[in-house]
Amino acid sequence: MSLIDTPELTLLSRFLDLATVRQSVLVGNIANVDTPGYRTQDLSNFGGQFEIALAQDSDLPVFPMVRPVSGLLSRPDGNNVSADREGLLLAELQLKYQAATQALKSEFALVQYAIKEGS
Amino acid sequence: MNLFGMFQISGSALRAERERAELAASNLANAETTRTVEGGPYRRQDIVFASRPSLPSGFAITLASFTDLHAQGVQVAGVVQDNAPPARRFDPGHPDADATGYVDFPNINPVEESVNLMEAARSYQFNVSAVQATKAMIQSAIGIAQS
Numbered sequence: 564m565s566l567i568d569t570p571e572l573t574l575l576s577r578f579l580d581l582a583t584v585r586q587s588v589l590v591g592n593i594a595n596v597d598t599p600g601y602r603t604q605d606l607s608n609f610g611g612q613f614e615i616a617l618a619q620d621s622d623l624p625v626f627p628m629v630r631p632v633s634g635l636l637s638r639p640d641g642n643n644v645s646a647d648r649e650g651l652l653l654a655e656l657q658l659k660y661q662a663a664t665q666a667l668k669s670e671f672a673l674v675q676y677a678i679k680e681g682s
Numbered sequence: 683m684n685l686f687g688m689f690q691i692s693g694s695a696l697r698a699e700r701e702r703a704e705l706a707a708s709n710l711a712n713a714e715t716t717r718t719v720e721g722g723p724y725r726r727q728d729i730v731f732a733s734r735p736s737l738p739s740g741f742a743i744t745l746a747s748f749t750d751l752h753a754q755g756v757q758v759a760g761v762v763q764d765n766a767p768p769a770r771r772f773d774p775g776h777p778d779a780d781a782t783g784y785v786d787f788p789n790i791n792p793v794e795e796s797v798n799l800m801e802a803a804r805s806y807q808f809n810v811s812a813v814q815a816t817k818a819m820i821q822s823a824i825g826i827a828q829s
Contacts (some may be wrong), residue, residue, distance in 0.1 A: 579823070583685055584821060590688045591754045593812045596805050597702075598731040598756050629800030646808060653815045664822040671826070 564609060575667045577616045583629055585609070589656065592649050599640040602631040605647070638653045685823065688816045694734065694755035695809045701758055704730045704801040706795045713790040716778045724788040726764035731756050764789070 585606050595601040606612055607630040616627070635643040697700050715724035733754040766789045774783035 571750045583819075586685070586816065587691065588693045590812050590816060593753060594691050594809055595731075595733045596808060597699070597801070598733045601733050601754075610786050650808070650811070651745075653812060657815050657818055660819050661822045664826050667826050 568574055569670070571670055572667070574617060574656060575663050575670065578613065578663050579615055579667075581606070581609070581658065582656055582663065583631075586656055586660075588629055589649055589653050592644050593646075593653070596640070596641070596644045596649075599642055601644060603635055603641045603644050604629050605632045606630075623655060640679075684821065685816060685820050689813065691712045691755040691759045692813045692816065694757060696813075698729075698731055698756045698758050699715040699806040699809065703799055703806070706727050709790055710795045710799075712794060715788060716776075716785060723786045724790075726766070726788060726790050728762050728764060730759040730762060732759035734756075746795050748807060750826060764823060771800060800822075 588604050588606060590606075592601075592603050606627045608628075612627040631669070632643075635645055637643040699730040709726050710726040711822045718724050768786035769789045770784045771787055772783055773779055773785045779785045
């Protein structure tokens with residue numbers, strides 16, 4: 564632990580890593596909105612995966628479990644992508660990502676402040 | 683999967699949806715075509731989509747692709763021809779009329795094609811919003827470096 568490597572920074576960078584993986588899963592679901600037989604996928608237990616990612620060595624990349632989502636209504640062609648679900652999650656994830664990057668920026672601004680001896 | 687790789691996933695869907703719209707447009711345009719290179723009236727064409735796993739890069743991602751399901755793009759698996767019998771219409775004056783005066787016209791339902799076209803356009807828009815969302819994320823990630 565040092566001035567640059569604070570727990571807050573680790574937390575935020577882990578969150579951004581997981582959010583990136585989740586975004587790719589959501590984008591994949593949206594791309595397959597018309598593919599027959601495609602099943603909606605998502606990260607299983609986002610909160611739990613976040614805990615695991617925080618606990619592991621920060622140099623290792625995160626590989627969360629991606630699993631099919633249950634409880635969605637299937638169309639006759641076997642596809643169960645819900646445009647509403649994906650659209651909402653996409654919007655939500657975007658805002659969370661922006662919040663995390665803003666927090667990261669202000670975290671760096673504090674370090675900058677210390678480097679410049681408070682001036 | 684990095685942020686830029688998502689453009690390829692959305693891009694594959696944009697391409698597939700555009701091809702679908704092109705086929706619907708071609709079906710509509712040829713609703714009255716009685717002559718084709720293969721002979722006989724135009725036959726309705728339909729597109730088949732299949733999901734495609736994203737290309738793995740590096741050992742870790744390859745490993746992950748074996749142990750987990752991963753984000754997938756979409757590809758056009760093929761174009762199939764609708765083999766429904768042609769619609770026969772009585773028109774003795776038509777140059778392609780047979781001995782009984784009937785002409786084989788393509789069996790195309792304009793309503794079905796319009797709905798297909800509309801659906802393709804909506805899915806295209808949905809994927810464009812996904813591209814915009816990814817773009818916004820990349821921009822905010824770039825923003826970390828600028829203070």
